Amino acid sequence: MESRTATMAIDARQQFQVLLERHRGIVAKVAHTYAWNAADRADLAQEIAVQLWRAFAKYDPARKFSTWMYRIALNVAISHVRSDRRRQLQTVPLDETLHDVADHSVANPVADQQVRALNRFIHAQSPLDRALLLLYLEERSYRDIAEILGISETNVATKTSRLKQRIRNEI
Structure with a gap:
């Protein structure tokens, strides 16, 4: 045994x-x-x-x-x-982020600035909102995000919508 x-x-x-x-x-x-x-x-x-x-x-x-x-x-x-x-709180240098948003093979100062601003925005959020943004940027479904975070799909949709609006307003 x-x-x-x-x-x-x-x-x-x-x-x-x-x-x-x-x-x-x-x-x-x-x-x-x-x-x-x-x-x-x-x-x-x-x-x-x-x-x-x-x-x-x-x-x-x-x-x-x-x-x-x-x-x-x-x-x-x-x-x-x-x-x-x-x-x-500190910002993470762009080259250390895992969000491969910009193509670094071509210099694009506007895109780099936008990525830095998005990165600062993400790191300034509460832990739950940061987790939600991480999963959203990975293109996880609302169902997956809800299951991972232990909140309802409706709550995911509402929080995501609010965060996207804040990004538009702040960046």
């Missing part, structure tokens, strides 16, 4: 490693969105991975792994921001 339990634990660990590697971009995007320097991003990414592993036994394979992963990653990141109120 002990041998079977050990084999199951190894299988779960291998399955988790494969899934984590396949979806590692999610961890990186969330860490980049919620942490402002390389050391903090590395710490946050590691904490996300630890919490994902701790919760893995409760993962339901009938659901999309990426949705489950986003939900945990965003919750960890939001907790990280809330627990470290001393952190001062």
Whole structure:
């Protein structure tokens, strides 16, 4: 019996490693969105991975792994921001953003300025609105966003609409 339990634990660990590697971009995007320097991003990414592993036994394979992963990653990141109120808001340099909005092979100062303004806007938002914008920019469906954030699709649509209007007004 002990041998079977050990084999199951190894299988779960291998399955988790494969899934984590396949979806590692999610961890990186969330860490980049919620942490402002390389050391903090590395710490946050590691904490996300630890919490994902701790919760893995409760993962339901009938659901999309990426949705489950986003939900945990965003919750960890939001907790990280809330627990470290001393952190001062800083803007992330454009070349470190994961939102590949501008084509950097062609110099376009207007586009670069707009991307910087959008980046500053995103980082100035509450953790929940930042998560919503991250998922919206990834072109996730309202249903996916609602499931990840634990809010209704109607709430997603309303918040998204308001944020888009604020972007138009402020940028």
